[in-house]
Amino acid sequence: MIESSCHCGAVKLEIDTAPETVKDCNCSICRRYGVLWAYYSPNQIRISGGPTDIYMWNDREIEFHRCRHCGCVTHWAPVDKSLRRMGVNARLMAPQVLARARVRRLDGADTEKYLDE
Numbered sequence: 108m109i110e111s112s113c114h115c116g117a118v119k120l121e122i123d124t125a126p127e128t129v130k131d132c133n134c135s136i137c138r139r140y141g142v143l144w145a146y147y148s149p150n151q152i153r154i155s156g157g158p159t160d161i162y163m164w165n166d167r168e169i170e171f172h173r174c175r176h177c178g179c180v181t182h183w184a185p186v187d188k189s190l191r192r193m194g195v196n197a198r199l200m201a202p203q204v205l206a207r208a209r210v211r212r213l214d215g216a217d218t219e220k221y222l223d224e
């Protein structure tokens with residue numbers, strides 16, 4: 108299990124396993140957030156503390172959560188809670204944890220294909 112938190116520590120995440128890969132996406136929101144996403148099923152993650160503020164856009168199917176105090180983007184979650192996939196910001200993990208993950212560069216802005224293949 109690994110633990111991560113936002114900068115001020117108000118939002119804490121417990122994650123069952125360290126990520127093997129993380130996604131660096133160039134879509135309009137990911138490139139601005141500067142995040143690296145690690146994907147999990149919600150039952151692999153426990154989020155405590157907060158509160159978080161939520162940003163949604165476009166078809167409003169995904170909630171982007173950020174710490175209300177320090178502003179760090181912590182995770183995204185589907186509005187439809189029956190969907191069993193969510194993403195956490197691997198930038199919040201310890202550097203030595205993130206260093207072991209393979210970074211995949213996704214062209215989410217255009218082709219939805221990986222740029223590093």
Ligand SMILES: [Zn+2]
Pocket residue numbers: 113114115116117118174175176177178179
């Ligand atoms: Zn914070």
